[in-house]
Every structure is written in structure tokens, then in C-alpha cells.
Amino acid sequence: MIEIELPDGSKLTFESETSVKEIAGRIAKSLEKNAVGALFNGEIIDLHTPIRESGKIRILTPKDPESLEILRHSAAHILAKAVKNIYGHDKVKLGIGPATEEGFYYDFDLPVSISEEDLEKIEKEMERIVKAKEPFRREKVTREKAKELFKDDPYKLELLEAIPEDEEITIYWLGEDFFDLCKGPHVEHAGMVKAFKLLSVAGAYWRGDSRNKMLQRVYGTAFWKKKELDEYLHRLEEAKKRDHRVLGKQLDLFSIYEEAGPGLVFWHPNGAIIRQEIEKWVEEEHRKRGYQRIYTPHIMKADLWKTSGHYNFYRENMFFVPVVEHDEEQRLGNEEVPLTSEEIKEAHWYAVKPMNCPGHILIYKSQVRSYRDLPIRFFEFGTVYRYEKSGSLHGLLRVRGFTQDDGHIFCRPDQLKEEIQGVLDYVMELLSTFKLDYVINIGTKPEKYIGSDEAWEHATQALIDALKERGFDYNIVEGDGAFYGPKIDIAVLDAIGRKWDGPTIQVDFNLPERFDLTYVDKDGQKKRPVMVHRAIMGSIERFIGLLIEHYAGLFPTWLAPTQVVIIPVSDKYLEYADEVYEKLKGAGIRVKLDDESAKVGYKIRKAELMKIPYMLIVGEKEQQSGTVSVRSKREGDLGAMDLNAFLDKILTEIKEKT
Incomplete structure (x- = not known):
């Protein structure tokens, strides 16, 4: 007997092997019709997977977020078949093709390079497979049969070797001419994968190991509804506009130099201001909450990390340095004079x-x-x-x-x-x-x-x-x-x-x-x-990367590297512009005076690109009335304003961090 527990605690019993479809049908016919899989004992399974043991189940429909794994894994197989159809079933070797949080990918070893331009051609072949509603079919096979099926595919044979002897081996067919070593889950037929998009192609080492061959990885995404896909693609476009690496360069915030080493951040003056303002706020908040500020060294003996457990559990992520002490001298070793094996034995090991x-x-x-x-x-x-790993480094985020x-x-x-x-x-x-x-x-x-x-x-x-x-x-x-x-x-x-x-x-x-x-x-x-x-x-670093993308580079005034730029309409008004500059600077505002001999439109455009919160335009009218013409990056043209009134406005904004 198989006992199945439902989310509400009730139980169904079956005399022998059952399926998600059968269980869903016992609950409600409408659920049977809409079911695409289930969460069974914590694992996502599809309609093809037989249930042979008791356990807890939750039936999945397209409304459940977990069902996207079933859809996207299926899209990865459709992608793999499309690539084989185009470039030759005997010429394309398959790596892996999992679903991911954002979509799916598949790794390929093939004799030609796939370019971004080729993605449209591959998409069209995928659409043909989808339109034909080619079915997915699960087949349990012996290890011997699997070896025969994948005898010409070294990557699948390597994956096959990693499957424990007592574990079931399954393949999934898509149509009559494509199969893959796979546990699932998949939809019933390709026609269910309607809203998909291929996004990019990149290199990826087999199994993430730089000692292995570089494969070609094609990324894509899929949703149950076209509207959801369109919304996601819109977010991707918006994300490109907000990319902190692009904005970091545009706003002159930070750099990472290969000659200094990958993943090491150099803060430019503008970025340093943002970081300093955040650190000032954080430090004050800690003080108010009863924390005591301390400082600790950057490098400590390896034995300390053995006591803490980091040496055993985290050492692949650590940098170690051998230090050889000779009386009052020490030697670290270098490319020209490396440490001898004897010195290494005697070395005191330190960890950064x-x-x-x-x-x-x-x-x-x-x-x-x-x-x-x-x-x-x-x-x-x-x-x-x-x-x-160098391949995982990403701006300020990694x-x-x-x-x-x-x-x-x-x-x-x-x-x-x-x-x-x-x-x-x-x-x-x-x-x-x-x-x-x-x-x-x-x-x-x-x-x-x-x-x-x-x-x-x-x-x-x-x-x-x-x-x-x-x-x-x-x-x-x-x-x-x-x-x-x-x-x-x-x-x-x-x-x-x-x-x-x-x-x-x-x-x-x-x-x-x-x-x-x-x-x-x-x-x-x-x-x-x-x-x-x-x-x-x-x-x-990651937090500022987040803020750059969250604000799309337009920081709130209290964080902005330059809070105000003063733009005189001509050199005749430089003296008044300088008076305004001195007053704002004296009040603690981070202000710049653009005294370049250029047209006002050019200066405004330059300030727009640097995402400066406020521009103060000064000319004859402003000089005579002691005012400034205020342009806000967020609110647009605010018109003429008394200088003291503007100062009150911006100081309040900074103090309240609005």
C-alpha cells in the first residue's frame, strides 16, 4: 500500500504504483486537467514520474512558482534538440541543460561557434518543435543500454559514471529522434512551451573546472504566459540601463584593474564620497546601539583558522601565505627566488x-x-x-x-x-x-x-x-x-x-x-x-553596487558625490556664480561651479549625464534679484528661487535623507 499525504493533512491510499495525474484526479477533475507536476517529498517531479512510495505531495499547476522548473527544463531540451537539428546530431555533443532561477541554459560542444546572431535561427527551430507538439517520454534504462546510447558523447558518459550503482537511470525522449540522460522534470509535450526567448551565448568550462574544455553555453528563459515573458524582458532592458559597471564608469565611481588583480576594487573620489557618507551613517547608528568600534589585522596565523573551523570548512576560499623566519629576517619567496621545499616545511603559515x-x-x-x-x-x-573563481567575478557584486x-x-x-x-x-x-x-x-x-x-x-x-x-x-x-x-x-x-x-x-x-x-x-x-x-x-561593495542599480545612478541628495552644480549662462555672471558657490560650500553642500566656456545646453547635458541632483542656472535676472533658477534631476524645472530658500530646502533633504 502507498499512502499519500495532501497539504491539508488528509491522506489517500493506493494499492500499487501511482502517478501525479491519478492523485490529482482523486482530488478534483479540474486539478487533474491543470496539473503539470508535483512537489513530492520535497522534490519536483513531473507527470511522467511513477510514484512507488508513500510521502507528502502538493500538486503543481502553472500558477505555482515551482512549476517553472518543469517548463524551463523542458525548454532546455527543446533548445538542445534544435541545436542538434541545425548543426548535426552526430556533430553536437551535449553537456548539461538545467533550469535556473531566471530561466535555463544548455552547454554544447560543437565544431562551429554560436554567435548572438545565430540565436534567432535556433529560436525558429525551437518554435517549429513547439508547433509540432513533440511529446516528452520518460524511459528507464539499464546502465549498459545507457552506455550504448551515449557511446559517442563523452560528457554524458562522464555523468553516467557519477550515478550511484543503486540509483535508477532514466532518459527523456523528445519526439522520436532526440534523447537525453535526465531525471526530469518535463512537461507532457513541447507545445506547452510557448513563451520563451534565447538571451545570450557565453563560454563555460565543463563542470565549472578551468582545467576542462570550454563549451558554448546558450542562455534562455521561459514562462507560462507571453505577458510574463514580456514583463521579464522589459526588466532585463531596464537592468541594462542600471548596470552598475556601466554607471560606475560613467559617474567615475570605481575601477578594477587587471594589473592589480581581478576582483579588487579601487574607489575613485566620487565613489569614495558615497562610501564615506554610508559609513558615517552606519558608524553613528552602531554607536547609538551600544557597539564598540574595534580594529583587527588583515593577516593572522593559519592555526587560528584551524581552531575556528574555517581551515577545514572554508579553505578553498582563502588565501594563504608561507612566512619563513631567519632570526630577524623573513622571506616570502617570489618567482625569481621561490621558497625551497625545506623552507616551506619550516614556514609559519598565515591566512589573509x-x-x-x-x-x-x-x-x-x-x-x-x-x-x-x-x-x-x-x-x-x-x-x-x-x-x-575569476569567471564568477562581477563588478562590485562578486x-x-x-x-x-x-x-x-x-x-x-x-x-x-x-x-x-x-x-x-x-x-x-x-x-x-x-x-x-x-x-x-x-x-x-x-x-x-x-x-x-x-x-x-x-x-x-x-x-x-x-x-x-x-x-x-x-x-x-x-x-x-x-x-x-x-x-x-x-x-x-x-x-x-x-x-x-x-x-x-x-x-x-x-x-x-x-x-x-x-x-x-x-x-x-x-x-x-x-x-x-x-x-x-x-x-x-555589494551594497553600493545594489544602490547604483536601485537608483539607476541617481543617488538621493545626501549620498550624491556632487549635490549641486552652478551653471552661469555666460562669463559675465561668473562673479555672482562664485558668490553662490561660496555660500553653498560654506553650508557644507558638495557643490561645483561649471565655469567652462561652453554653451549652457552643453553644460546642462553634462550635469544630466553625471546625474547631479540639482542645477542652479544663474544669469542677469538671477544676479539682479539674488535668486537662482533651480532644475531638479527628479522634479524638473522648479523656476526661480531665493538662494536662502533653496539652501533650506536642500539642507532639509540631506538631514532627513529623503
Whole structure:
């Protein structure tokens, strides 16, 4: 007997193997008609997948977000068949073709290069397959048959070898002449994939390993309805206009230089102003919330990272340096004079810090702590370095060197919930200040972790309780915690609805144990504190990248590198323009005087491109009346305004961060 539990807790029983269709039909005929798959025991399956065991099920229709995985995986197979049809079934070798959060892709090894211009041709062939409503069909095969089917495709044979001996092997057919090694899920026939679009082509190493062959990856997306596809494509176009890498260059904010190293950010004066203003606000907010500012080194002994667990769980993302000490001298080694094998054996290994927590822990341990001292809240703008593969680096969003507004709270267990709520309050203040929406996720115990299951349960429950008492909605993301503890991750939504990694709050019972942290309780006994890791912005680099795209480069006045530009209509009014400049500068406004001998229209256009919030045009009329003609980048032409009135307006705007 197979027992199937429905979302409402009711149960259906079947005498033998069943299917999503049959289960949906037992619930309602309308559901059977609209079903495209199901979420069964946490896994998305399609209508082709037999159900041979008991479990929990939720039937999926096109209204369910999870159903997009079924649609998009099917679109990837249609893409693969179209490419084989065009370039030759015997000439195209297939890599992988999964669904992704934004769409799908497929990796190809073929003798010619696919260009962006070729995508239209491939799309037309996909449309032909869709119009023919070619069916998807699932087939269970033996390992021997699979090897025979894919004998000419080395990539599929490699994937086949990775399938455990006791695991079922399946292929999916599309029509009569295309098959792929695949577990699914897929729709019933290609005709269901109507709203799709190929987006780009790029290189991708097989299995993400630079030692392997470079394949050609074609990206696309698909939706159930054309309207949804059109809306997505519109967002993509809007995203191109907001690309922080393009705007960063246009507004002269930052650079990344290959000669200095990939993923390392150089802030130009304009970008430094934005960063400085944000850091000033963050520092003041920390001070008000009882944090103590500290500084820790950028490089520390490797043994420290072994104690923390980073060496075992995170070392592939760390930079290590061997230091050989000879009396008072030390040698690092270089290309001309590399370290000898003997020197390497004797070397003291150091790690460039990927995180700030061990440094904060050492400061906590520097003296005996009493229960009266807790909570202790440490904070630093800690610059860290993490090895990211060069192919994953992306402007400010994915870098190798970045700075966190990093803080660690050491508290008693009875203070934990209140401390989490205090951090949540701070996060909400941040999001409100920058006018950002958000989604809250709780990441639970990952596959690799340290500490006891009991400690993990306690920590996870503390996060849940803190959110519930504050009335926040949240999602549970199984296995997404850090290796040392569960976490709250807050995904920030930008102006066009994209999600960005943002604030994080992590509860840690494990590092206090590993470093033997204690405090003396009121009974005179040593007790173990709880540690809360938290970053309000997360990476400052990523946060500013988010803001550039969120604001499309037009920063609120309090953040704008140049807040006002003064434009005299001719050189005759430079003296009055200079008076206006001095008055604004004296009031603390970041102001520039455009005294270039050029036409007013050119100067206005230049200020528009630099996205300066306010332009003050001055000519004869303004000089005589002591006014300025105000143009707002957001509000348009505001007309003539008394200079003092304008000054009051902009100072209020800066103070209130509107």
C-alpha cells in the first residue's frame, strides 16, 4: 500500500504504483486537467514520474512558482534538440541543460561557434518543435543500454559514471529522434512551451573546472504566459540601463584593474564620497546601539583558522601565505627566488582573513568577563579577502576583496532573543533609510557543520522566535546555514524587483565552544556565552553596487558625490556664480561651479549625464534679484528661487535623507 499525504493533512491510499495525474484526479477533475507536476517529498517531479512510495505531495499547476522548473527544463531540451537539428546530431555533443532561477541554459560542444546572431535561427527551430507538439517520454534504462546510447558523447558518459550503482537511470525522449540522460522534470509535450526567448551565448568550462574544455553555453528563459515573458524582458532592458559597471564608469565611481588583480576594487573620489557618507551613517547608528568600534589585522596565523573551523570548512576560499623566519629576517619567496621545499616545511603559515570573527573572539578573550558585562557588542569595518573563481567575478557584486560592516555580539543565553531583535530593528532602519523592500529567509543546518544537533536546534528556534515576536514573515531554506550556525538572511529587492544578498544574522553556539569563551555568572561559575554574527549591509561593495542599480545612478541628495552644480549662462555672471558657490560650500553642500566656456545646453547635458541632483542656472535676472533658477534631476524645472530658500530646502533633504 502507498499512502499519500495532501497539504491539508488528509491522506489517500493506493494499492500499487501511482502517478501525479491519478492523485490529482482523486482530488478534483479540474486539478487533474491543470496539473503539470508535483512537489513530492520535497522534490519536483513531473507527470511522467511513477510514484512507488508513500510521502507528502502538493500538486503543481502553472500558477505555482515551482512549476517553472518543469517548463524551463523542458525548454532546455527543446533548445538542445534544435541545436542538434541545425548543426548535426552526430556533430553536437551535449553537456548539461538545467533550469535556473531566471530561466535555463544548455552547454554544447560543437565544431562551429554560436554567435548572438545565430540565436534567432535556433529560436525558429525551437518554435517549429513547439508547433509540432513533440511529446516528452520518460524511459528507464539499464546502465549498459545507457552506455550504448551515449557511446559517442563523452560528457554524458562522464555523468553516467557519477550515478550511484543503486540509483535508477532514466532518459527523456523528445519526439522520436532526440534523447537525453535526465531525471526530469518535463512537461507532457513541447507545445506547452510557448513563451520563451534565447538571451545570450557565453563560454563555460565543463563542470565549472578551468582545467576542462570550454563549451558554448546558450542562455534562455521561459514562462507560462507571453505577458510574463514580456514583463521579464522589459526588466532585463531596464537592468541594462542600471548596470552598475556601466554607471560606475560613467559617474567615475570605481575601477578594477587587471594589473592589480581581478576582483579588487579601487574607489575613485566620487565613489569614495558615497562610501564615506554610508559609513558615517552606519558608524553613528552602531554607536547609538551600544557597539564598540574595534580594529583587527588583515593577516593572522593559519592555526587560528584551524581552531575556528574555517581551515577545514572554508579553505578553498582563502588565501594563504608561507612566512619563513631567519632570526630577524623573513622571506616570502617570489618567482625569481621561490621558497625551497625545506623552507616551506619550516614556514609559519598565515591566512589573509576571509572573515573577522576570530579577531573579535580574541579581543573578547583578552580579559575575564562577568555576566554584568554582557552583552558585549563589537563592530568594525573589516576588509576581508576570499578566493572567488575569476569567471564568477562581477563588478562590485562578486569580488575578492571587500569590506563588511561586521559585528559580533557576545551575550548570555537569556539575552539572545532580545539581541537578535535589536539587530532586526537596526536592519529595518537601514532598509527604511534607503527605501528598500526585502524578503526574510532562515537558513538551517547544512550538510557539513560543526557542533551538536541540540545546539543547532536551540539556535534555529531563537531566530524563529525573534522573527515571530516582531511579526515578520519568513521562509525556511533547508541546509542554507553557515557551517557554524543557522542564520537569518534578508534578501533586498531593488527598484525592478531583483533580489540581492543583504543583511545577515547568524547564531553561533560553536565558536564560543571551540575557543573556550566564558563569562563568570552570578553564581560564580564559568558559563559559555552565545555569539551572534551580524552584518547590517553585508559587503559594502555589494551594497553600493545594489544602490547604483536601485537608483539607476541617481543617488538621493545626501549620498550624491556632487549635490549641486552652478551653471552661469555666460562669463559675465561668473562673479555672482562664485558668490553662490561660496555660500553653498560654506553650508557644507558638495557643490561645483561649471565655469567652462561652453554653451549652457552643453553644460546642462553634462550635469544630466553625471546625474547631479540639482542645477542652479544663474544669469542677469538671477544676479539682479539674488535668486537662482533651480532644475531638479527628479522634479524638473522648479523656476526661480531665493538662494536662502533653496539652501533650506536642500539642507532639509540631506538631514532627513529623503
